[in-house]
Amino acid sequence: MTALPGKKALGHIRVLDLTRVLAGPWCAQNLADLGADVIKVERPGAGDDTRSWGPPYLRDADGNDTSEAAYYLAANRGKRSITLDIASPEGQQIVRELARQSDVVLENYKVGQLKKYGLDYASLKQEKPDLVYCSITGFGQTGPYAQRAGYDFIIQGMGGFMSITGERDDLPGGGPQKAGVAISDLMTGMYATIAVMAALTHRDRTGEGQYIDMALLDVQVAMLANMNTNYLASGNPPRRWGNAHPNIVPYQTFATSDGHIIVAVGNDGQYRRFVEAGGRPDLVADERFATNPMRVRHRDTLVPLLADMVATKTKQQWIDALEAAGVPCGPINNLDEVFDNPQVVARGMRVDLPHPTGAIVKLVGSPMKMSATPPQHDMSPPLLGQHTDDVLRDVLGRNDQQIEALRSKRVV
Template identity: 45%
Template sequence: MDGSAGSATTGSKIAEPTGAEPKGALAGIRVIDMSRVFAAPVGAQILGDLGADVIKIERPGVGDDGRGYGFSWVPGKDGIETRHSSFFTVSNRNKRSLTLNHSKPEGQEVIRRLVETADVLIENYKVGDLKRFGLDYESLKAINPRLIYCSVTGYGQSGPMAALPGYDGLFQAIGGMMAVTGIPEGQPGAGPLKTGPSLVDFVTGHNTALAIMGALMYRERTGEGQFIDIALLDSSVAMVSHIMQDYLISGTAPPRLGNGGNGGGPADLIYCSDGIIYLTAGTDEHYRRLTVLMEQPELNTDPRFDSNFKRGKTNRAELMDIINTWSRQFTADEVQAKLDGAGIPAARYNELADVWNDPQVQHRNLRATTPHAFAESGTVDLIQSPLAQMSASPATIRMAPPMLGEHNDEVLRELGYDDAAIAALKDAKVV
């Protein structure tokens, strides 16, 4: 399909075009996004949010596999099938879609023309797969020595597992995340647990964008492009963070703590008469204030709880029982007000629907209602970029995720193809 889905808002209401949009930090940077599904597309989207021109290369007639992932799809108007699944919609805004069969010489030629104009190429094919088509880094570097070529794979470019496919859940298992996530031993349902969202994919996407921005800075100084090898495995190990560092220091694996904090204590869910709150009274002072608030100041010097280690680890369950006995006397609003008034960190537990009613979420305009020319409602609600509060060059949502091949003619004309040449590519099923 050809056409534009329009410009978007940065808040919960549709903004009128002003002609004075802030200039993105990456304005003028062109990105070729040859990636699929989630991790690498998230990285490309971040670059797009920051102002880059991201051209998404998709298979003709099929598109990104991620278009079929998830539980919900954006309804299309007039019977149009948008193929905008939740997976695709959350990771492909601010991109233009070009369908292209890169297995054909004519398709490879289109990519080479794009590379001449591009700053960055992102791909997540199996190791060495694109070399068969002359689209590997060394081949494209000969066309554009300034090109930054980022390859995102499961296990990296070398090593005994490099050829294996990789998906988020595999790396939550192999990298240690599941080992420290789940219900504590000895309790019903104990054992490792995968996180709900695809966190390894999401963090890998951010690492992808971060590495590319670093490479752009390096190129600014030296004029040189480079190859970037990003692996989900590397991200999965790194994101276990301070818990993994505990193991490296002590040689002992910390236990799974369920909803308990893994820093200071007490930190856990507390139950009120009508809701749940997460409490983090992890410093000595916060704990002292909590004992005063509960009208049990003797707990501050109780030998069972007189150190952070005892409160957070050895006697954690006993202390949480005492706190829950207190909190169940009040509503969640009452407990939250008491904790806020005492300066003790706490937050109400929200179901997904509750998140969007949270006053601070609304104040931060985290629900971005975006024009979508092909959606039944004419708009689609997206999740605002966490980078939207930069004072001079904020991340913005300028385009809804594209329809498959929406920008074929537009991009090809930019590359110098005339109407006859475009028609020939379509007849040959190259685009």
């Protein structure tokens, strides 16, 4: 989907991004994809922590590693990077000036840390009354844990996610399991994106800015969705079921002769067609397996029989047979299979952008498909401080002599 020049949903918005690592940068990248001018403020000489979280690193045209870690590249597309020592009075003044020229400030410092620099919401609101200011922390600005540092892994455990994720405790390998990606960070970034855009809409209607207090723990609790309400309705905490389903059999993964598939049988007719495709119609005739309630009751007997059946064919043979039979199924792809998948290719989920190092950086495109103002991927993740002079000159009106004076003091 190609956007017309200038057709950017948030092309009128400037975001001052004081965040690092993942939750805040993920929010800022969403806003950048939608057209916002995002100015990323980084520590001189070091930058965002994730710049050094490698290998792997971006490789240049000759196949040599650059200093740009793939982790950093994943969450910082479309931004301008400036380096700034916000612990210095001159750096704090520049942040205040940039805030006056911005619509949104994002930050993920520890609770109260920016207040000592005069860069908290109460202070910056005096500079710009209609400012939207979003703070992202592990536990929020209030409550007994507010001063604690919040890490995604810990939040997944504290927020209940790991109590329902992992193999059944009575099976080999049973026990709590974290997600393969930092889901509480990512989901906090997504919720923060929604909150920022809602606050901007409110500002545009009323002229009133506001403060947004986002906490990873709040988000982790919220995103358990029906598992929360199952508990609240019954008083019984849900338990881990691995890749199985507590109420439906078979609804799980199976190992084929060359990989794994997911079989999601939703009714008795689909079950019949599944076992017939595997050459085991006797597994329908057996009254222990004739209906879903009976299959749930006898899952420990049935599932090993189905596992033996599935293991006789390849992954693709099963996918072809079950799709033809109308049985819901799917492969468990690794990432090379994901990016070769014709549907993923057709949807444009990989984007290649030229990088200042001369390399081509391969990134995942935004999943937001919009007819009038689709996301645009026209800026690669920036080098550390790549846009410092441009921002100081064009946004704040500093001249070359003033910029050099800041650089000599190591403010930038």
